Amino acid sequence: MSGEQVRSGIASGRLEPAQYAANFADLHPVLSSHEARVEADRCYFCHDAPCMTACPTHIDIPMFIRQIASSNPLGAAETIFSENIFGGMCARVCPTETLCEEVCVREIAEGKPVKIGQLQRFATDAAMAANKQFFARAAATGRKIAVVGAGPAGLSCGHRLAMLGHLVTVYEKKDKPGGLNEFGIAAYKAVDNFAQAEVEWLLQIGGISIEYGKALGRDVALDRLRAEYDAVFVAIGLGAARALDIPGAELDGVDSALDFISRLRQAGDLSALPVGREVVVIGGGMTAIDAAVQAKLLGARSVTLVYRRDRSRMPASVFEQDLAAAHGVHLIFNANPVAVTGAGSTEAVTFEYTSQDGERLVATGETFSVAADQVLVAIGQVMEAGPADLAVADGAFVRSEHNRSSLAGVWVGGDCARSGDDLTVSAVQDGKVAALSIHESLMG
């Protein structure tokens, strides 16, 4: 063990240089063509396939698998992209174990679903490696649409609108597109700068321009967009991390897990990225798992993930939980943080055990403490103050059928319009559905 690994506090360079590349390699390397053929052969080409229904974007899964089986990976990719233009990212990040693969008839029959996600990766990688474009723009309609937010929801909407012949302008607060694909998804799920490559690839359709550094509410007003464009789609995600509201939360070393991940995703050199020796992660969702696993991969000696409810209620899937456990993350359930302690910087977190009384969480009064020189908080995201004239309920923009907002001519989608079920694939579907609805409302 190197000296750096045992150094206390938050430090960089805890690992041998070569170790970083190995630790942050592709979580599931793409299947070889032989593996893909064998796996594709397992698909039964079910009638009215349950996997298709379970996929939020309703990709024709049996068809694309049959296309892989008949050595037509580009045809397979076309089948995928025609419903989900982020089919490449979704193949990497979808929790398939709770979506398509959960309902695969072979999961029911033998506990071994067809590896749909990996087959999807196989086909979409082939198409992107060939820089194959499948969709051309329809004849120009002369309609202009503003999209706010260049995340998966916004770009999915923009791409579909461009396909339909509309002219799209995307307003993006940051100086890079991709949203959480670029700043949130775990590094080992989207290696080799995939998020940027995917956006570049899908923008090749043309008819979409992105204005970077333009935030709705700060640089552009919704009123202006409504006046200047034929329709507006707002997909600004949930910008702000919910803060920990307990004594000691202001100590050095307490950080938002999302910021930690975002820094990691943007780091050129992972060995320069500091991480604690004893890390505590608070939360139970995908962000918590990703922060914990990546802290461990950066060389933290111990990582403890503490979730306030019991395991069965954990939002992270069993696969994600196992992934964390396999990386040596210690999972503790039924414990609520009550204080962070330390002189100047954090040294420990005190938790109180909880028990579940129906839906209610009850404090037991019994406490324990875990040493921590870094605390990563992943207790959810909340919407940054959005445009005041869009109605909000349950922390999300109110939406009705086809993702119409409370304002005429404005559609909403993705994380900012969902309370829960915050997945890349759901954001993509929201964008697609909104685009089709916008198209219908403009073209009659």
Next chain:
Amino acid sequence: MADLSSTFVGIKSPNPFWLASAPPTDKAYNVTRAFRAGWGGVVWKTLGEDGPPVVNVNGPRYGAIWSGDRRLIGLNNIELITDRPLELNLREIKQVKRDWPDRAVVVSLMVPCLEEAWKAILGRVEETGADGVELNFGCPHGMSERGMGSAVGQVPEYVEMVTRWCKANTRMPVIVKLTPNISDIRNPARAAKNGGADAVSLINTINSITAVDLDSFAPEPTIDGKGSHGGYCGPAVKPIALNMVAELARDPEMEHLPISGIGGVTTWRDAAEFLALGATNVQVCTAVMTYGFRIVEEMISGLSNWMDEKGHKTLDDVIGRAVPNVTKWEYLNLNYVTKAHIDQELCIKCGRCHIACEDTSHQAIMAQKQGVRHFEVMDDECVGCNLCVNVCPVEDCITMVPMAPGSMDPRTKKPVAPGYANWTTHPNNPGAVEAAD
């Protein structure tokens, strides 16, 4: 985008994928669903003469063989021609053709060997507006015992006679569907041509028993303790069908009579292979009976992507392209020397290549090197037979590498001769002739 539109004996269809005459084409209900799914044409389930329809067994009609994962490999059936009234079928055919004018609707026929019988039914089919007829000379069970189906198809004189009757009694194109249950497919095919057929289609099903129930000692499918031979079809019959299609495509006497390829077509690749061997279109039965009509989407997408990738613009760029490369054994180049080569990086050391070669072939693959498990070809024993390639479970692990002319073949201890030389001029051939050119 490649143009998949197809013309077969003057009949146009948006793609070369037709459904073969069988249960999938027995009713307007099915055919309409097929057209909606994208099929280019159908050959309606075989009609018989007017009167009480045939009756089918009421127990199982199908038997099958499967891969270990129960993928259906071969299907066998003892079904007869349509068991629905003639009038009903004709009415539906007329309606379907009217509703789907851009799709091919061909009607399969099988009536007794009497000119009057054929004349009568041809007239009624013409009234439906169907695009053509296919003469079912192939059904190997049930109908053949009544002097129809393969009982006609196995006697070239009958084939020619009935074809001639049909040509004399209709303006519709006549396609003759051939039975593979015969020793040389060229004989009935030539007979059809001589009778004036516009095209042949092949193959119909192959006589078969798929399995025997070892408890009841009865063949499967078993109907009340007994079974009967049935017609075999599906992926397992494709190699037989491909060969028969190729035989006709390269038979000078057939003078390029159009061929509709049938037998085991399951994916776009199978279809492309039939086209390359000279078929103008393909017909499909078992694959849709296994997976449903939707598979035509895969066929259309696959064929069109492959054609784009290879720069083929229309089906004519593909049809018959492999025919010149099918030749007789005696014209194969004996100077072409290959050796198997095992890629040690890919080898998983199962040893199947070794035991196949050691027990049954030429003892050319070692199983050990310096006391360690290791499989490597010994070029001085390898005759280049390809058996190891076929038994190897890893794709591309063993490949056949051609030897350059002039290099020493360690097996024969002779240099590889340059140029082309075949058996007809080989010194060991007692009938060797001087090369013609």
